[in-house]
Every structure is written in C-alpha cells, then in structure tokens.
Amino acid sequence: MASSIENNNEKLTLKSSDGEEFLVEKHVALQSTLLQNMLDSDCSSADVIPLPKIDARTLALVLGYCKKHADASSSKQGELNSFDSEFLKDMDMGALFNLVLAANFMEIKGLLDIAAQKIADTIKDKPHQEVREIFHVENDYTPEEEAAVREENRWAFEGFP
Amino acid sequence: MSRRRTKTPLYSGVDRISELPDPILVHILSLLPIKQAIRTEFLSTRWKSLWTCTPTLIFREFSCGPDCLAQNSDGDIDYDCDEEKCSRFEEGKFVTFVDKTLSLSNCSRVKKKGSFFRIQTLFCFQCRFVVSIRGREGNRGGSLRIPRRRVSVGQEGSLRVATAFVHEFGDVKLSDDLVQKILSGCPALEMLELYRYDGFSRLNIDNASLKKLILRKFVGRTYEEDEAYGEDDPQVDEADGEDNPQVDEANGEADGPEVDEADGPEVDEADGEDDPEVADWQHGPEEDEAAASTTVDGGDVQDFDRIQAEFRGLLSSFVHLKSLAVGEWALQYFWIQQAKLCNFKEEHYWTSQKRIFKCLSLHLKNVVFADSSWLQVYGFESNFFDLVQFLLKNAKVLQKIIINTSRLEDVMPKEFFRASKKILSFPRSSPEAVVLFS
Numbered sequence: 001m002a003s004s005i006e007n008n009n010e011k012l013t014l015k016s017s018d019g020e021e022f023l024v025e026k027h028v029a030l031q032s033t034l035l036q037n038m039l040d041s042d043c044s045s046a047d048v049i050p051l052p053k054i055d056a057r058t059l060a061l062v063l064g065y066c067k068k069h070a071d072a073s074s075s076k077q078g079e080l081n082s083f084d085s086e087f088l089k090d091m092d093m094g095a096l097f098n099l100v101l102a103a104n105f106m107e108i109k110g111l112l113d114i115a116a117q118k119i120a121d122t123i124k125d126k127p128h129q130e131v132r133e134i135f136h137v138e139n140d141y142t143p144e145e146e147a148a149v150r151e152e153n154r155w156a157f158e159g160f161p
Numbered sequence: 162m163s164r165r166r167t168k169t170p171l172y173s174g175v176d177r178i179s180e181l182p183d184p185i186l187v188h189i190l191s192l193l194p195i196k197q198a199i200r201t202e203f204l205s206t207r208w209k210s211l212w213t214c215t216p217t218l219i220f221r222e223f224s225c226g227p228d229c230l231a232q233n234s235d236g237d238i239d240y241d242c243d244e245e246k247c248s249r250f251e252e253g254k255f256v257t258f259v260d261k262t263l264s265l266s267n268c269s270r271v272k273k274k275g276s277f278f279r280i281q282t283l284f285c286f287q288c289r290f291v292v293s294i295r296g297r298e299g300n301r302g303g304s305l306r307i308p309r310r311r312v313s314v315g316q317e318g319s320l321r322v323a324t325a326f327v328h329e330f331g332d333v334k335l336s337d338d339l340v341q342k343i344l345s346g347c348p349a350l351e352m353l354e355l356y357r358y359d360g361f362s363r364l365n366i367d368n369a370s371l372k373k374l375i376l377r378k379f380v381g382r383t384y385e386e387d388e389a390y391g392e393d394d395p396q397v398d399e400a401d402g403e404d405n406p407q408v409d410e411a412n413g414e415a416d417g418p419e420v421d422e423a424d425g426p427e428v429d430e431a432d433g434e435d436d437p438e439v440a441d442w443q444h445g446p447e448e449d450e451a452a453a454s455t456t457v458d459g460g461d462v463q464d465f466d467r468i469q470a471e472f473r474g475l476l477s478s479f480v481h482l483k484s485l486a487v488g489e490w491a492l493q494y495f496w497i498q499q500a501k502l503c504n505f506k507e508e509h510y511w512t513s514q515k516r517i518f519k520c521l522s523l524h525l526k527n528v529v530f531a532d533s534s535w536l537q538v539y540g541f542e543s544n545f546f547d548l549v550q551f552l553l554k555n556a557k558v559l560q561k562i563i564i565n566t567s568r569l570e571d572v573m574p575k576e577f578f579r580a581s582k583k584i585l586s587f588p589r590s591s592p593e594a595v596v597l598f599s
Contacts, residue, residue, distance in 0.1 A: 097177040104185055116185065119178070120192035128203040135178040137204045149202055149209070 012039075013048045014063075020056035021048065024063055031066035033107035053105050058098040061087075065111050084110075088118045093135070179207045183214070191215040528552055528562045549596075550587045559591040564598050 010026040012035070029035045038049065051059060065087060072080050088096065096115060103111040123131050132139060141149065178186075190198040190212050198212040552562065564584075584596055 094177060097181065100181065100185055104182070112185075112188070116189045117192055120189045123189070123201065124193060124197060128200055131201070132204055135204075136176045137179055137207075138176060140205050140207075145206075146203075153199060153202060 014059065015048050015050045016054055016056040016059045017052050018056050020059075022056075022059060022063060024066075025070075028063065028066045028070045031070050031108055031110075033109070035106065051102075051106070054102045055098065058095070058102050061095070061099060062102050062106065062108065062111065066108065069110060084114050088114060091118075093122075179205065183211070186211055187214045528556075528559070546583060549584055553587045553589045553591075553594060553596075555590060556594070557590050559589070559594040562594070562596045564596070 011023050012026060012029050014022045014024055014029075014035075016022070026039070029039070035049070054062070068083050068087075069080065072083075088099075091099070096118060100112065100115040100119065103109075103115055122134065126134070131137065139146070181189075186208075190201060193201075195212075198215060201208045201212060202210065549562065552559065581596075581598055
C-alpha cells in the first residue's frame with residue numbers, strides 16, 4: 001500500500017542545459033518516450049536526468065504541455081485541443097524552434113506534431129521570397145542554379161509569381 | 162551555438178529553420194500541400210530535394226479557381242469557365258503534376274540522395290504515395306478521365322508507388338486492363354484501393370509487395386458511403402501514418418477489425434513470379450470487399466453468379482493472399498440471393514469446386530467475416546456456410562477465421578448456438594485452424 005502511494009508521488013529531477021533543475025511527477029514525465037525508456041531501463045528516478053540540449057525556458061514549456069496532457073483524462077479531448085492551440089498561439093519563432101527540437105529529442109509526439117503544424121502553417125500559402133524573409137533563410141543558390149531549379153520545378157510554380 | 166543564447170532575443174535573424182534536422186523538416190514538409198512542399202526547394206540549397214523524402218504525398222485535384230482562369234486566359238482568352246474545357250485542361254495539368262512529382266520523388270530516393278539514405282530506409286517501409294483523385298463538387302460523370310490517364314503514371318514502371326487510391330467516378334469504369342496496368346506498372350505498390358470497381362473477369366494479381374487491396378463498390382443507386390472492413394496486417398498498420406490526418410481522412414471509413422499478427426516471414430517463395438528482391442518482405446495481398454446499400458434490389462441469379470465467379474476469380478488470382486476480410490457487401494449477396502438459391506444450378510458452388518487455389522494451399526491464414534447479418538435473415542440456408550466449409554476444407558495453412566457477430570443482438574442464442582455448432586463441425590485441413598466468434 002505504502003509503496004503504491006509512493007509510486008504515485010514519485011518525482012524525477014530534470015536538469016536543463018543552463019543548469020536549472022525541474023522536479024517532475026513521474027506520470028507527467030511519461031509523456032516523453034525518451035524519459036519513459038530511461039525509466040523502463042535501469043535508470044533510477046533518484047538521479048538527476050540531464051537534458052543538455054534543452055534550455056530552462058523551453059523545458060518549462062515542454063513540462064507545462066506534458067502536465068496538461070498527463071492530467072487531463074481522455075474524455076476531455078476538446079479541452080486539450082483548445083489548450084494545444086492556445087499553447088502555441090503567441091509563441092515567437094525562436095521559442096517554437098526550441099520547442100520542436102525539444103519535442104523531437106524527448107520524443108513527445110503530440111507536441112512535435114502541433115509545433116511542426118504551426119511551422120507548416122507559417123510557410124503555407126506564402127511565396128518563397130516571403131518564407132525566406134520570415135525565417136531568415138539565406139538564398140545560397142547561384143543565379144544559374146536558381147534558374148535551373150526554377151526550370152526543373154516550373155510545373156510546381158505554375159500559378160505563382 | 163545559437164541555442165546557448167537563451168537570454169538574448171531568441172530569434173535574432175538567425176536561420177533557425179534550416180538548422181532543424183532533416184526528419185523534422187521532412188515532417189513539416191509532409192504537413193504542407195504537396196505543391197507548396199515542392200516549392201520550398203527554392204529557399205536555399207539546404208532545402209533542395211528535401212521534399213522528396215516526405216513519406217506521404219497527397220495529390221488533390223486543382224480546384225477551379227484563379228489558376229484555371231489564368232490558364233484559360235493563356236490559351237483562348239476565355240474567362241468563362243466552360244466546365245468541359247476546364248476540367249480537361251486541369252486534368253492534363255494535374256496528371257503532369259502527379260507524373261513529375263512521382264518520378265522526381267522516386268529518383269531522389271533511389272539513386273541520387275546518398276546522404277539521405279538512413280532516412281530513406283526508414284521511410285521505405287512507410288512511404289506511401291496517396292493518389293487521391295477527387296472530383297469537384299457538382300462534377301458530372303464522365304468529364305474527368307483521370308483514371309485512364311493515371312495509367313500513364315503507373316506505366317513508368319520504376320515508380321515506387323506504395324499506395325495508390327484510384328478513385329473512380331462518373332461513367333469511367335475501372336476496367337480489368339486499367340487495374341492490371343496499374344498493378345504491373347507499379348511493382349512496389351503496397352496498397353490499392355478501388356472505388357466503384359465493376360468486377361473483374363480476369364485479373365492476375367501477382368505483385369508480391371501488394372499488401373492490401375480494398376474494393377469498394379456502390380451498389381444500386383444510393384450513393385451511400387460504404388462501410389469497409391479493412392484488415393491491416395501489422396506492417397500496414399505501422400505504415401498507416403496515423404500522424405497524417407489527410408491519410409486518415411482518405412481512409413476514414415475503413416474500420417479495420419483487429420487481426421493478430423499472423424503474417425510470419427515464412428512466406429513460401431516457391432512461386433515463380435516472385436521478384437527475388439522483394440520476396441523478403443512480401444506479404445500476401447488482402448482482399449476486402451465491402452459496400453453497404455440498404456437498397457440492394459435483390460438482383461438476379463445472374464448477378465449472384467457473377468459475384469460468385471468474381472470471388473472465386475479473386476481467390477485464384479491472389480497467389481499470395483494471406484488474409485481475407487469479407488465485408489458486408491459480399492455477404493449481403495450471400496444472403497439476399499439465398500432465396501433464389503433453390504434455382505441456382507451450382508448450389509454447392511464452393512464445396513464442389515475442383516479448381517486449385519494456390520493461395521489456399523500456401524498462404525491464406527486469416528479470414529474475417531465482418532458482418533453476419535446472414536444468420537438473422539436466412540439462418541441455416543445461407544450459402545455462407547458453404548463458403549466457410551470450403552475455406553476450412555481447403556485452406557491448408559489457415560490459422561483463424563473470425564466471424565463478427567456483434568450485430569446479432571436479435572438472434573436467439575439457440576439459433577446462434579446451432580449455427581456455430583454447424584460451423585465448428587466442418588472438417589478442417591489445417592491443424593491450426595481456429596474459428597472465433599467475436
């Protein structure tokens with residue numbers, strides 16, 4: 001009996017790249033496949049788990065997402081959906097990229113999906129010049145190469161300037 | 162690197178998006194409309210050919226919008242959208258688009274992109290081109306001839322088309338020829354979904370990589386969405402890309418009864434037509450017939466004959482068939498036609514067959530009957546029993562027959578008991594065969 005209570009309250013410590021430590025309940029951490037695998041193997045929950053690729057700000061966001069999804073029961077799908085869209089709503093691009101990388105690293109599929117969708121939505125329906133500007137992508141094609149790509153892809157550029 | 166500067170503005174003119182690892186970028190690209198995904202090539206060299214790694218390509222017909230007007234103005238300076246002309250025009254464009262996309266996507270995956278090899282091998286199993294051709298609303302039958310043109314895509318031969326939905330509409334018929342061409346043209350085809358197919362008289366399906374064949378058919382004039390009973394083998398399941406909502410949408414009505422993993426790797430490779438390269442992971446195609454229409458108007462004996470013949474034809478042409486799911490539609494025929502069976506010359510059609518079905522002796526392991534309303538209506542007279550008997554008797558490696566009885570609420574337990582007893586009493590040639598009622 002005592003052990004099951006203990007299990008429920010079991011916590012892990014995650015350490016961000018900039019040294020901040022986060023105390024997380026186990027069921028929240030299980031949203032991450034990476035952490036789940038670590039816990040399934042011999043990794044003791046007493047240890048501090050370092051996440052050298054994720055800074056504190058991003059980790060806080062990620063854990064917020066995990067907590068919401070771990071706590072909500074499956075019947076509240078609608079609520080979760082609105083949480084998801086609210087979650088990314090005013091996020092700046094830099095934070096979004098950090099988030100997508102973190103979600104990828106920690107293998108949190110739901111978060112990866114919504115973050116990728118958000119980036120895709122940003123690209124969508126915009127001419128490539130504009131996409132370049134938004135993301136600061138430097139055009140490193142030589143004019144000849146650019147013409148060649150344009151020629152190759154003429155069929156995909158139809159109807160666009 | 163840039164990530165270290167957490168306290169400084171997070172997005173200070175650095176090209177973060179191009180720094181994302183390939184899998185994430187590909188994932189993002191796969192969420193874009195295909196045309197848009199291709200155009201990202203233009204951003205920088207980092208993006209070149211990246212889209213060719215996307216696991217899913219969904220082609221949608223170009224809508225009749227500004228595109229169409231511009232094109233018309235290019236040609237005849239005709240701003241009136243003449244439906245005939247317009248759809249023909251767009252059709253051409255669309256087909257070119259699909260053609261080019263498929264061929265490019267293929268090339269890069271197979272030869273050019275050595276550096277992407279790791280991702281490719283991952284995707285090789287998952288990749289699926291979804292050619293979903295939909296008519297515009299209000300489109301009148303016959304004005305679109307895409308299915309026929311679609312063959313030209315298939316005929317390119319080397320395409321690694323993993324999945325193709327060929328959605329037929331209008332008056333266009335999916336002929337034997339057409340399906341045959343798609344099949345022979347796409348040796349790597351894994352899943353083929355045919356809508357409104359009109360029956361096959363001679364179909365030779367020996368694509369070793371084909372895992373799933375879904376036949377949907379609208380019977381009668383009610384264009385009610387049919388209910389499909391897809392049966393996924395685990396491999397297909399995995400490839401099903403649940404993360405792709407568009408695929409789900411296209412596949413939405415397929416309600417796959419669960420089947421335990423029974424497709425072992427021990428596929429008999431003795432069949433002459435096997436391509437040795439794919440023999441490793443070949444899976445028997447699955448056949449799935451389904452359609453629901455509450456107004457099947459009885460039909461006549463000829464119809465029944467045809468369905469039977471078709472069924473038999475399919476059985477004999479699926480050399481690698483491992484799983485068979487029979488949906489409502491096929492079974493409806495079994496019971497609806499039953500009333501006329503007394504006049505039916507070949508009453509013991511199934512049991513009296515002398516013909517050898519290769520798939521039965523070598524591969525067929527699972528059979529699912531997705532509906533059993535037959536019992537409710539005609540009980541024991543149903544031809545259904547003959548089929549079950551036939552399968553049990555002839556399927557040499559059969560492991561499981563699953564009969565879905567979830568819709569049998571009204572049937573007396575006693576009747577059900579008698580029926581199951583009867584089925585269970587049939588002789589079985591496979592020592593491992595199990596009959597399950599679920």
